[in-house]
Amino acid sequence: MEIAIHGGCGTLAPELLPAAEWEEVRAHLAQSLRAGWAILAAGGPAVDAVQAAVVVLEDSPHFNAGYGAALTHEAEHELDASIMEGTQGRAGAVCTVRRVRNPILAARAVMEHSGCVLLSAEAADRYAQAQGLAMVDNTYFTTPRRVKALADIQAGKAGGAIRPITEADRHGTVGAVARDARGGLAAATSTGGFNDKPQGRVGDSPIIGAGTFARDGVCAVSCTGMGELFIRHAVAYDLCARMEYGGQSLPQAGDHLVHQTMSGHGIGAGLVSLGADGTVHAPFNTRGMARGWITGEGRICVATHEEVFDVGHC
Numbered sequence: 507m508e509i510a511i512h513g514g515c516g517t518l519a520p521e522l523l524p525a526a527e528w529e530e531v532r533a534h535l536a537q538s539l540r541a542g543w544a545i546l547a548a549g550g551p552a553v554d555a556v557q558a559a560v561v562v563l564e565d566s567p568h569f570n571a572g573y574g575a576a577l578t579h580e581a582e583h584e585l586d587a588s589i590m591e592g593t594q595g596r597a598g599a600v601c602t603v604r605r606v607r608n609p610i611l612a613a614r615a616v617m618e619h620s621g622c623v624l625l626s627a628e629a630a631d632r633y634a635q636a637q638g639l640a641m642v643d644n645t646y647f648t649t650p651r652r653v654k655a656l657a658d659i660q661a662g663k664a665g666g667a668i669r670p671i672t673e674a675d676r677h678g679t680v681g682a683v684a685r686d687a688r689g690g691l692a693a694a695t696s697t698g699g700f701n702d703k704p705q706g707r708v709g710d711s712p713i714i715g716a717g718t719f720a721r722d723g724v725c726a727v728s729c730t731g732m733g734e735l736f737i738r739h740a741v742a743y744d745l746c747a748r749m750e751y752g753g754q755s756l757p758q759a760g761d762h763l764v765h766q767t768m769s770g771h772g773i774g775a776g777l778v779s780l781g782a783d784g785t786v787h788a789p790f791n792t793r794g795m796a797r798g799w800i801t802g803e804g805r806i807c808v809a810t811h812e813e814v815f816d817v818g819h820c
């Protein structure tokens with residue numbers, strides 16, 4: 507059994523947050539891993555584990571998903587999420603939802619009950635509500651950090667001199683991959699997109715094969731980075747195909763996509779992936795990527811930049 511998570515490849519520079527806040531970021535990553543691991547350890551399926559791990563990250567203000575998500579140009583939130591299990595290849599997703607508190611739960615409901623793969627906008631929110639999921643006002647997702655980031659970006663544009671937009675402004679996104687005791691793989695991804703995005707914009711995170719993919723016997727993957735390019739290159743599926751048809755190892759496939767395909771476009775990119783043999787690989791080309799995994803010995807490891815912290819046993 508394995509689980510690994512990411513909190514986006516747009517981690518702030520270390521000097522921009524006080525040490526206590528970085529500690530809280532790592533604590534939330536560890537909490538997410540523990541939530542997923544508890545399910546795996548009890549014999550539960552990988553799809554339940556990735557869902558539980560992502561819910562914790564959606565509820566944390568430190569990541570660009572759920573509470574704390576990025577704001578659109580109109581200073582509102584439109585959220586995307588998807589989930590896939592690799593045994594039967596079932597998947598569910600929602601895009602541009604505005605009211606469901608945990609978009610990953612809506613994606614799971616779509617997978618289980620709707621007969622569809624992707625529901626959008628108000629209809630997806632209504633579907634989530636009909637499924638009994640917790641609903642909130644759109645302002646629930648807003649945090650002071652996102653309001654300030656949006657104001658900075660828009661002020662920069664208004665002044666003619668667009669302030670250099672950092673990876674932290676652009677990216678966030680959360681995701682999880684897991685392998686259960688029966689070898690079943692699953693992946694889940696949830697995001698607010700990026701600050702100042704146009705209304706109605708949909709990224710890769712709710713697109714199966716672009717931001718999320720899982721196939722038993724091969725791999726599970728969740729991506730982060732500028733979604734348009736992940737869609738155009740079908741990155742999550744391409745990682746799987748490189749392994750399945752191309753004979754590449756998980757690290758070879760992931761490194762190629764992040765350090766060649768995506769880096770060739772000059773964009774920040776990252777992913778967390780898990781092979782059918784339990785290999786975890788989490789490449790990124792930015793200064794940092796919040797991430798974590800549980801080792802074969804049951805140690806919980808989390809990181810935001812280069813340094814990896816062992817934060818205890820699960």
Ligand code: ASP
Nearest residue numbers: 677678679709730731733
């Ligand atoms: N992939 C996400 C999107 O394009 C954003 C990110 O991961 O930074 O919506």
